[in-house]
Structure formats: C-alpha cells, structure tokens
Amino acid sequence: xxxxxPLALIFVLLLFPSSAxxxxxxxxxxxxxxxxxxxxxxYMETGYVxxxxxxxxxxxxxxxxxxxxxxxxxxxxxxxxxxxxxAFCGLVFEVGPLKFVSAKYNGSLPSLVYRPYSWxxxxxxxxxxxxxxxxxxxxxHAEGYDAGDRSWSKHAHTFLLKxxxxxxxxxxNPLYIAGDSYAGKIVPIVTQEVLNGIEAGxxxxxxxxxxxxxxxxxxxxxxxxSRVPFAHSMGIISDDFFExxxxxxxxxxxxxxxxxxxxxxxxxxxxxxxxxxLGYMLDPKCARTSPKPKTPDRRTLQEEYLYxxxxxxxPALYCRNYAHFLSYHWANTDIVRKAIxxxxxxxxxxxxxxxxxxxxxxxxxxxxxxxxxxxxRYRALVYSGDHDMLITFVGTNEWIRSLNFSIVDDxxxxxxxxxxxxxxxxxxxxxxxxxxxxxxxxxAEYKEKECFAMIRRWLSHKPL
Amino acid sequence: xxxxxPLALIFVLLLFPSSAxxxxxxxxxxxxxxxxxxxxxxYMETGYVxxxxxxxxxxxxxxxxxxxxxxxxxxxxxxxxxxxxxAFCGLVFEVGPLKFVSAKYNGSLPSLVYRPYSWxxxxxxxxxxxxxxxxxxxxxHAEGYDAGDRSWSKHAHTFLLKxxxxxxxxxxNPLYIAGDSYAGKIVPIVTQEVLNGIEAGxxxxxxxxxxxxxxxxxxxxxxxxSRVPFAHSMGIISDDFFExxxxxxxxxxxxxxxxxxxxxxxxxxxxxxxxxxLGYMLDPKCARTSPKPKTPDRRTLQEEYLYxxxxxxxPALYCRNYAHFLSYHWANTDIVRKAIxxxxxxxxxxxxxxxxxxxxxxxxxxxxxxxxxxxxRYRALVYSGDHDMLITFVGTNEWIRSLNFSIVDDxxxxxxxxxxxxxxxxxxxxxxxxxxxxxxxxxAEYKEKECFAMIRRWLSHKPL
Numbered sequence: 001x002x003x004x005x006p007l008a009l010i011f012v013l014l015l016f017p018s019s020a021x022x023x024x025x026x027x028x029x030x031x032x033x034x035x036x037x038x039x040x041x042x043y044m045e046t047g048y049v050x051x052x053x054x055x056x057x058x059x060x061x062x063x064x065x066x067x068x069x070x071x072x073x074x075x076x077x078x079x080x081x082x083x084x085x086x087a088f089c090g091l092v093f094e095v096g097p098l099k100f101v102s103a104k105y106n107g108s109l110p111s112l113v114y115r116p117y118s119w120x121x122x123x124x125x126x127x128x129x130x131x132x133x134x135x136x137x138x139x140x141h142a143e144g145y146d147a148g149d150r151s152w153s154k155h156a157h158t159f160l161l162k163x164x165x166x167x168x169x170x171x172x173n174p175l176y177i178a179g180d181s182y183a184g185k186i187v188p189i190v191t192q193e194v195l196n197g198i199e200a201g202x203x204x205x206x207x208x209x210x211x212x213x214x215x216x217x218x219x220x221x222x223x224x225x226s227r228v229p230f231a232h233s234m235g236i237i238s239d240d241f242f243e244x245x246x247x248x249x250x251x252x253x254x255x256x257x258x259x260x261x262x263x264x265x266x267x268x269x270x271x272x273x274x275x276x277x278l279g280y281m282l283d284p285k286c287a288r289t290s291p292k293p294k295t296p297d298r299r300t301l302q303e304e305y306l307y308x309x310x311x312x313x314x315p316a317l318y319c320r321n322y323a324h325f326l327s328y329h330w331a332n333t334d335i336v337r338k339a340i341x342x343x344x345x346x347x348x349x350x351x352x353x354x355x356x357x358x359x360x361x362x363x364x365x366x367x368x369x370x371x372x373x374x375x376x377r378y379r380a381l382v383y384s385g386d387h388d389m390l391i392t393f394v395g396t397n398e399w400i401r402s403l404n405f406s407i408v409d410d411x412x413x414x415x416x417x418x419x420x421x422x423x424x425x426x427x428x429x430x431x432x433x434x435x436x437x438x439x440x441x442x443x444a445e446y447k448e449k450e451c452f453a454m455i456r457r458w459l460s461h462k463p464l
Numbered sequence: 465x466x467x468x469x470p471l472a473l474i475f476v477l478l479l480f481p482s483s484a485x486x487x488x489x490x491x492x493x494x495x496x497x498x499x500x501x502x503x504x505x506x507y508m509e510t511g512y513v514x515x516x517x518x519x520x521x522x523x524x525x526x527x528x529x530x531x532x533x534x535x536x537x538x539x540x541x542x543x544x545x546x547x548x549x550x551a552f553c554g555l556v557f558e559v560g561p562l563k564f565v566s567a568k569y570n571g572s573l574p575s576l577v578y579r580p581y582s583w584x585x586x587x588x589x590x591x592x593x594x595x596x597x598x599x600x601x602x603x604x605h606a607e608g609y610d611a612g613d614r615s616w617s618k619h620a621h622t623f624l625l626k627x628x629x630x631x632x633x634x635x636x637n638p639l640y641i642a643g644d645s646y647a648g649k650i651v652p653i654v655t656q657e658v659l660n661g662i663e664a665g666x667x668x669x670x671x672x673x674x675x676x677x678x679x680x681x682x683x684x685x686x687x688x689x690s691r692v693p694f695a696h697s698m699g700i701i702s703d704d705f706f707e708x709x710x711x712x713x714x715x716x717x718x719x720x721x722x723x724x725x726x727x728x729x730x731x732x733x734x735x736x737x738x739x740x741x742l743g744y745m746l747d748p749k750c751a752r753t754s755p756k757p758k759t760p761d762r763r764t765l766q767e768e769y770l771y772x773x774x775x776x777x778x779p780a781l782y783c784r785n786y787a788h789f790l791s792y793h794w795a796n797t798d799i800v801r802k803a804i805x806x807x808x809x810x811x812x813x814x815x816x817x818x819x820x821x822x823x824x825x826x827x828x829x830x831x832x833x834x835x836x837x838x839x840x841r842y843r844a845l846v847y848s849g850d851h852d853m854l855i856t857f858v859g860t861n862e863w864i865r866s867l868n869f870s871i872v873d874d875x876x877x878x879x880x881x882x883x884x885x886x887x888x889x890x891x892x893x894x895x896x897x898x899x900x901x902x903x904x905x906x907x908a909e910y911k912e913k914e915c916f917a918m919i920r921r922w923l924s925h926k927p928l
Contacts, residue, residue: 233697235850235857235887235899238875239865275877275884282746282902284883386699393699401703411702413739419748420739423699435699438746 024050024058025162028341033098035330036112042067042097042120046340049162051155052132055144059159060136060342062091062127063167064120074174074209074459075124077160079190081181081217083152085353086135087127088331093323094180094444095119095451096127100323100330105314109333110326117448122456124170126163130156133357135331138346148360152186157193164204174209176379176459180442181391184216188369188380195373210379210430212455215391215441218399219365225254226395228269234281234389237272245269278389280440286319320445324352367399374405374429381432381458385439385446386422393435400433414454414464421450424464434464488514488522489626492805497562499794500576506531506561506584510804513626515619516596519608523623524600524806526555526591527631528584538638538673538923539588541624543654545645545681547616549817550599551591552795557787558644558908559583559915560591564787564794569778573797574790581912586920588634590627594620597821599795602810612824616650621657628668638673640843640923644906645855648680652833652844659837674843674894676919679855679905682863683829689718690859692733698745698853701736709733742853744904750783784909788816835867838893845896845922849903849910850886857899864897878918878928885914888928898928 027047031039043065048058066073080090092098097118101111119125129135131147132155139145147155156177164171177191191211198206217223228249232242249262257263277285315321330336331350374380382400384393405427413420414434424434436443436450444451457464491511495503507529512522530537544554556562561582565575583589593599595611596619603609611619620641628635641658643651655675662670681687692713696706713726721727741749779785794800795814838844846864848857869891877884878898888898900907900914908915921928 230697233694235901238887238889239861241875272877397703411705413736423702425702437699 024053025166026341027063027166030340032339033112034333034335034339035109036098041114043070048137048343049159051158051162052139052144052151054141055132056140057132057144057155058138058343058346059132059155060129060138061159061163062087062096062340064091064097064125064127066124067097067118067121070124071169072173073123074176075126075170076119076176076178076212077156077190078125078127079130079156079177079179079183079186080127080134081179081183082134082353082355083147083182083186083359084131084134084355084357085182086331086350087129088135088327089324089352090179091127092327094442095455096125097121100326102317102323102326104317105326105329109336110330112330115448117444117452119444119452119455121452122459123176124173128156128159130159131359133354135350136337136340136342136347138343145357146360147357149186149189149363153189153193156186156190157197160194160206161197161202161204164206168204171204172207174459175207176210176212177208178212180214180216182217184213184391185219185363185366187211187213187216188366188373189363191373191378192369195376195378208378210381211373212381212383212458214383214443215385215388215393216366216382216396217391218367218370219361219363220367220395220399221253221255222395222398222402223391224395225249226392226398227273227389228254230389230392230394231269231272233394236276236281237269241265241268273389276389279442280320280385280387280446281389282387283320283440284318286315286321327352367402370431371403374403374431377430379430379432381434381455383422383434383436383443383451383454385441385443386435386437387439387446388441388443390441397433400427400431403427403429403431405429405431409463416450416453421447421453426463432458432464488517489630490805491527491630494804496803497576498797498799498803499573500562505578507534512807513623515622515626516603516608516615518605519596520604521596521608521619522602522807522810523596523619524593524602525623525627526552526560526804528555528561528589528591530588531561531582531585534588535633536637537587538640539590539634540583540640540642540676541620541654542589542591543594543620543641543643543647543650544591544598545643545647546598546817546819547611547646547650547823548595548598548819548821549646550795550814551593552599552791553788553816554643555591556791558906559919560589561585564790566781566787566790568781569790569793573800574794576794579912581908581916583908583916583919585916586923587640588637592620592623594623595823597818599814600804600806600811602807609821610824611821613650613653613827617653617657620650620654621661624658624670625661625666625668628670632668635668636671638923639671640674640676641672642676644678644680646681648677648855649683649827649830651675651677651680652830652837653827655837655842656833659840659842672842674845675837676845676847676922678847678907679849679852679857680830680846680860681855682831682834683825683827684831684859684863685717685719686859686862686866687855688859689713690856690862691737691853692718694853694856694858695733695736697858700740700745701733705729705732737853740853743906744784744849744851744910745853746851747784747904748782750779750785791816831863831866834895838867838869838895841894843894843896845898845919847886847898847900847907847915847918849905849907850899850901851903851910852905852907854905861897864891864895867891867893867895869893869895873927880914880917885911885917890927896922896928 030044045063050058078090080087097120098112099115129137131152132139133145177187179187194208245265248265252262277283384396386393409426411425414424422435422437426432439446494508509527514522542554544551561584562576563579593601595616596603597609641651641655709729712729716726741747848860850857873890875889878888886899886901890896903910
C-alpha cells in the first residue's frame with residue numbers, strides 16, 4: 001500500500017469494524033433474478049471462496065451450468081480485465097446468458113433478458129470477481145486489496161482448487177481458463193499456476209486443457225506500439241505523420257520513450273486517439289465519465305472506455321455503454337444483492353471497474369507463460385476483435401508470430417451463416433489465432449453470433 | 465460496336481421501328497410521385513435533353529431545387545458511376561431527398577419517404593441519367609449507345625448548355641460537377657469540357673466553380689494496386705502473403721500483371737476478396753445476382769456489388785441492397801413512368817446499372833484532368849468512405865499526394881455532432897481531401913448526416 005490509502009479503501013475498512021468470522025466458502029442456488037421475468041432458464045449459483053486466509057479475502061463468483069450437457073461439457077473459468085472489472089461484465093455484456101434491455105433508466109430496476117448466444121450453451125462457466133476489490137469480492141484487511149499479477153493468479157488457482165472440492169462432479173470436465181483485455185495477461189499465468197499445481201500433485205486434480213483469451217494484453221511493447229501502424233492503416237493518422245513517428249520512435253518503447261522527438265510524436269498521436277472510441281473505432285465516443293487521466297493514454301493499459309468512476313456517468317441511450325450505466329443501478333440495489341446472496345457489509349458501491357485500489361503489474365510480460373504452457377501441448381485460443389484500438393489485432397498477431405511456432409493451418413477466412421466472420425491461423429503447439437471481423441475490444445459484445453460459433457467449434461476441437 | 469450486338473441492344477432497336485421525330489428537349493414538373501404520400505415537399509422536374517442529334521440520343525434527368533434558397537444556392541450536376549448506373553440511384557440511395565422504405569416487397573409499389581440529409585437542402589441538383597442507355601436515357605440509333613469516356617463527357621457538357629438555355633435563371637448560381645465511383649473519373653473530364661467551353665466563349669456562359677467526387681476511379685494503377693495494402697491493414701490477408709505479393713508484384717500493374725508469380729498471388733488475392741462485400745467490408749455479402757464474371761474482379765472496375773442483371777435478384781431484407789431490388793419494381797411500373805414523364809417506347813426494362821451495352825474506356829487516366837482543372841484554381845472536393853475496398857481511400861490518397869500540391873491545412877479530424885466524422889487535408893489549388901469514417905463506397909449511403917455536413921460546409925467555403 002502507498003502511504004496515503006485512497007478514500008475508497010478507507011471506506012472499505014470502515015465496513016468491517018469488527019473482524020467477524022465468516023464461512024470461508026459458500027454457495028447458493030439462484031433461481032430468480034430481480035429484473036428478469038420468470039425463473040432463470042439455466043442453473044445458476046453464486047458464492048464465495050476464501051483465497052487469502054491471512055487477510056480474509058473472499059472471491060465472489062457466478063457459476064452457470066452448461067445448457068447442453070453439464071456432465072460432459074467443458075468448464076470455463078472467466079476472468080474479466082481492468083484490472084478489477086467485475087466478472088459480471090463478462091456475464092452480462094460479453095459471453096454470459098443475460099443482457100440488459102437497453103431502455104431509458106427511469107429509477108426502477110433495469111431489466112434483464114436471456115442472451116441466446118451465451119457461451120454457457122456449450123460450457124459450464126464460472127465468472128469470478130477477482131482480484132479482491134473487484135465486483136463483490138472483498139477482503140477484511142486492507143492488505144487483502146493489495147493485488148498484483150502474481151497474487152491474482154495464485155488466488156485464482158486457490159479459488160479453483162477450493163471450488164472443485166465443493167463441486168467434485170465437475171473434476172472430470174475439460175477445464176479452460178479464459179478472459180479478455182487485462183485478464184488476457186493473467187490467463188496464461190493462471191494456467192501456468194494450475195499446471196504447476198497438477199505437476200506438484202496438488203489436490204483435487206484439475207483436468208486442465210488450455211486457455212482462451214480475447215484482445216489480450218501481454219505487457220509487451222507490441223501491445224501499444226502497434227497502435228501507431230494500426231491507426232495509420234485505419235486512416236486516423238496521415239502517411240507523413242506515420243512515417244515521422246516510425247522514424248522518430250524506432251527501437252523505442254512507446255510507454256516510456258527516451259527520445260524527445262519520439263515523445264513529441266506520441267503526444268500528437270495521443271491527441272488523435274483521444275477523439276476516438278478506442279474500444280471500437282467506428283462507435284461514437286460516448287460520455288466519459290472520469291476526469292481525463294493526467295498521464296497520456298499510452299502510458300496505461302487501462303481500458304479507457306471502461307473507466308467509469310462513481311457516481312456513474314450517463315451516456316446517451318444510443319451508446320453501447322448505456323448498458324454499462326444500467327449495470328450500476330442493477331448491482332447496487334438491495335433486492336439484487338439479496339437475490340445473489342452478497343454478504344452484507346462487505347462491499348460499498350459495486351463498480352464495473354474499481355480503479356481506486358492499488359494494483360501492481362509485477363509480471364512484465366506474459367509471453368514466457370504462453371510459451372511454457374503451449375509447449376506442454378495445452379490448447380490455446382487467442383481471438384481479436386479487429387476494430388479494437390486498445391489492443392490491436394496487429395500487435396497480437398505480432399507477438400504470436402514472435403513465438404516462432406510452425407503454421408499448421410495457414411491464414412484463411414472462417415465463416416458464420418455463409419459470411420466471413422474473421423480470419424484464422426493455427427499453429428503447432430495447439431495455438432489458434434482468430435480475428436473477429438468488425439468486432440471491438442470485447443469481441444463477443446460486438447459479434448455475439450460469430451464469437452459463439454467460434455467458441456463452440458474450438459471447444460469441440462473442430463476447425464473454426 | 466462489336467460485330468455481334470448484345471441482345472439488349474437488339475431489343476432497344478426493336479423499340480423504334482420508325483424513327484419518329486420527337487421534341488429535342490422537354491421538361492415537366494413533378495408534384496407527386498407514386499409510392500410517396502402527399503405532394504413532394506420540394507420542387508422537382510424531369511425531362512430530356514438531346515445530346516447527339518445524329519443518333520437522336522436523349523438524356524433523361526431529375527432536377528430538384530434547393531430546399532433553402534434556390535436563387536443563390538449552388539447547382540450540382542450529379543453523375544452516377546457504373547458506367548451506366550442510373551442517376552436515380554444517386555437520388556434515392558445517396559444524396560437526394562427520397563429513399564425507399566425497406567419493407568418486404570409484396571407485389572405492390574415500394575414506398576418512398578423524404579430523406580432529411582439530402583444535399584438538395586443546400587443545393588439545386590440535376591441527377592443525369594448518362595451516358596445514353598443508363599436509366600431512362602436512350603438513343604434512337606444503335607450508334608447512340610456506343611459510349612465511352614470522351615463521348616459521355618462531351619454529352620454531359622452539351623446537356624448542361626442546353627439545360628441552361630431552358631433554365632437561364634440558374635446561370636448565375638455557382639456550378640459544380642459531381643459524382644462518385646466510375647463517375648469520379650468522368651467528373652474532372654466534364655469539368656475540363658465545361659472549362660474549355662467557357663474559354664471558347666460557348667453560350668450560355670456557365671458559372672463553373674469546381675467539382676466533387678466520392679471514392680472516385682481515376683484509371684491509375686493506384687485504384688486497384690492499393691487494395692492489397694488496404695486488405696492487409698484490414699486484416700483480410702496475412703503478413704506473409706502481403707509481403708509475398710508486394711515482392712512478387714513490384715512495379716506491376718495489377719490489372720494485367722506480366723510476372724507469373726505476381727499473377728498467382730493476385731489470383732489468391734481475388735479469392736480472399738471474393739468473399740467480402742467490397743463496397744463496405746463490414747456488411748454481409750448479399751445476394752449477387754449475376755453469374756460470376758469470367759474475368760477476375762481485379763480486371764474490371766465495375767462495382768461488383770452493383771452488378772445486377774435483369775431480372776433483379778432478391779437479396780435478404782436485412783441487406784443494404786434490398787432497396788436496390790425495390791428500385792426495379794418502382795422504376796418499372798407504368799404509373800411511375802407516367803408520373804415522371806418517361807417517353808413511351810424508349811426504354812425496355814429500367815436497370816440500376818446497364819452493363820449490356822458497350823462502353824469504351826478511351827481515357828486511361830483522369831489525373832491530367834485533375835491537374836489541369838485545379839491548376840486553374842477551380843475548387844475540388846475528393847471524399848472517400850474509408851471502409852470501401854472497391855476504390856480505397858489509400859489509393860485515392862496516393863494519387864492526390866502524387867499531384868505534389870502543397871498542404872494548406874494538414875491532416876486533421878473533422879467533426880459532426882461532437883464525433884470524429886473522418887479526416888481531411890486541404891491542398892493548394894483549392895483541393896480538399898476528406899475521408900468519411902466508417903463509410904463504404906457510396907459514402908453518403910452509409911453516413912448520411914456526416915456527408916451532408918461535409919457538403920454543406922464545403923459548398924459554403926467553410927472548413928470541414
């Protein structure tokens with residue numbers, strides 16, 4: 001922790017005047033959800049798993065059984081990015097079986113409807129609020145919120161082991177670790193953790209099969225450096241300025257350039273990007289919420305358009321992130337918290353993404369983890385919405401190529417409903433890369449049908 | 465004419481068993497249109513102007529007065545591409561004040577409604593079916609259909625002179641020549657024709673101010689060669705294949721490569737493109753209508769997705785070109801033809817684009833015309849929908865830069881409604897280049913509001 005804890009943390013600490021003991025693990029079936037008409041058409045459970053006994057940190061999760069064949073279908077652990085965005089976002093905006101009705105908020109509870117292209121149609125899914133301080137996950141001690149890449153990954157692994165102890169019937173299902181954006185950096189690290197645990201004979205034995213990441217951060221230069229050629233090819237910067245920047249910044253790390261001319265170029269570049277919806281360059285840039293960060297965008301990997309501070313801002317109804325606004329009003333309602341069995345007094349205001357708490361990027365790059373895990377023949381699917389400027393498919397393609405795997409199935413289109421849905425290359429070591437044509441940062445939010453077909457095929461070991 | 469005239473031409477000739485004389489010019493006010501509820505909320509006139517006395521070729525036009533101040537607002541002559549697409553397409557799908565209601569065709573007349581972002585809100589517009597054989601324009605002799613770049617341009621000029629004789633009150637309005645796609649090649653040539661006429665003292669004196677072109681063809685290599693880097697940057701072809709093609713095709717004209725390896729690469733490239741909606745790469749590729757052309761796409765500049773032969777195919781209702789299908793059913797109805805005063809027996813089936821008739825590209829490149837006209841200080845606006853793969857903004861940007869004009873207002877974003885609508889550069893010689901973000905080949909069809917703001921500002925001599 002820094003020397004002056006942020007206000008939110010002080011608030012969190014006030015919530016636990018006495019360190020009352022609580023059950024380390026809990027699980028409750030949820031058959032109805034406020035805002036959703038009738039009983040849920042799928043099996044859902046929420047619960048907590050303590051992952052840090054010293055600090056009494058408990059991670060909250062939403063578990064949804066496969067709507068096809070829960071006994072045999074794979075099990076996906078879904079982590080959401082940020083870091084510290086709630087996994088509920090993954091559930092309700094991306095790959096889960098619910099979505100908000102985009103109707104003007106009138107003070108009453110926002111409505112939820114069934115989302116037909118849910119990945120739970122073909123897999124069991126755990127949406128995990130992690131690390132502590134995300135969504136409804138909490139810690140009873142301030143130190144429990146002091147997360148980083150390493151602790152997040154370890155906690156996710158601890159979570160899995162304990163969760164499976166309570167759910168032994170899923171131990172034989174193929175297990176995949178999944179997530180996107182910043183979670184794309186953590187997923188291979190968690191996979192490595194699980195793999196280490198398996199090799200060390202940790203109990204219970206997990207049936208790990210591989211991992212899935214969308215528009216993932218790696219921590220490599222390519223994540224941000226690639227924005228410049230991508231912005232050029234998308235017609236956002238001119239030929240001349242592109243060439244000048246390339247020349248001035250050759251060999252530089254765009255996050256911390258040492259060359260003054262490069263620095264100047266990147267400042268201009270930031271101005272060009274600041275006008276654009278980076279998550280999907282063709283969408284309007286909608287109400288942004290927080291004061292402009294003092295550091296230029298390129299310095300940080302936070303998803304700028306997810307950067308919602310409390311109180312939530314109100315985007316226009318036509319904006320894609322209007323539903324994000326609704327999520328605040330849903331998740332912060334007492335009857336909702338009661339319905340999903342949130343422990344009283346553990347979390348103040350639920351936030352889509354909680355950037356108030358400290359987070360240490362204590363692993364520079366995930367590349368070695370990708371290499372280690374795939375070289376052990378675990379399967380990997382890396383997909384990229386191709387209109388995302390936060391983590392471009394150009395940069396992702398670049399680091400995948402740098403792994404120097406041989407190509408098994410060369411770059412080709414993949415199809416859904418007779419249309420090109422994107423392009424894919426399969427590499428040795430069971431790694432598949434796929435773009436999603438016309439999708440943004442959280443690809444499944446933009447191309448539901450296509451991303452569902454992608455995951456269905458890939459989980460079934462079929463070509464995309 | 466070739467030695468075996470196409471069937472359509474024979475049909476056309478059968479329509480004129482006797483060469484009955486007709487009035488060389490006609491004009492009729494149209495106050496109501498079948499399919500449009502109530503009187504038209506703008507002044508509209510249709511008519512014919514004979515442009516080729518020998519062959520008795522008459523061009524059909526739709527004239528719509530500015531809805532603002534017809535006395536002072538500019539007058540735009542709008543030509544549509546193809547060659548030989550009807551200017552009605554420009555009126556009803558792009559920049560005019562009407563559009564089709566996209567409802568399932570049930571045998572009754574398709575409905576039209578008012579299109580609020582019409583360019584006629586700020587300018588008088590003539591939509592000209594040209595050359596003869598397009599839309600409702602016709603010739604009484606087969607030779608009249610034997611058009612090419614030169615004759616089309618001359619006829620457009622002749623049309624203007626005769627039209628102004630009958631409409632002298634518009635002679636003082638600023639005159640602009642406009643059009644997109646293939647018409648983008650013709651527009652600067654027509655402008656040069658008009659300019660020559662002015663310099664030669666032809667009467668009446670036209671108040672030419674400049675020209676406007678959208679996603680224009682030039683006839684230069686850049687038109688097609690640029691598709692390869694553009695497809696690469698859009699993630700349609702792989703890095704490796706892009707590099708191979710660039711290497712193999714260096715210095716080649718992609719329309720007729722002489723190198724075998726290049727030829728092979730381009731054939732593979734054609735296969736990648738054949739799956740995509742070239743007019744807007746993010747739209748689905750909808751019912752295409754004609755048999756696949758025997759020559760690969762890159763050999764021809766015809767707009768592939770406009771390639772509709774009779775009888776029209778039926779795209780899915782969700783397809784953008786469903787309205788194109790409706791246009792056949794509207795324009796081929798007797799009450800419609802009567803309402804717009806089409807001369808009986810002159811045109812068989814109205815077609816969106818009539819590719820049955822011969823057309824000679826007898827001017828290789830329009831570049832010299834751009835140079836000549838702009839060097840005389842006539843104004844030019846070149847705009848490009850930046851998601852068009854038929855004529856990419858990359859290629860257009862390339863030839864504009866090759867003109868070596870100095871930059872007056874360097875590459876910057878332009879805005880509509882607080883959002884980036886595209887990027888623009890202004891050059892000396894009064895040339896402005898603008899991209900339209902997220903628009904396809906016929907930019908105003910995709911981004912109505914933005915293109916309207918663009919033309920309104922540019923016609924008022926304001927920065928975009």
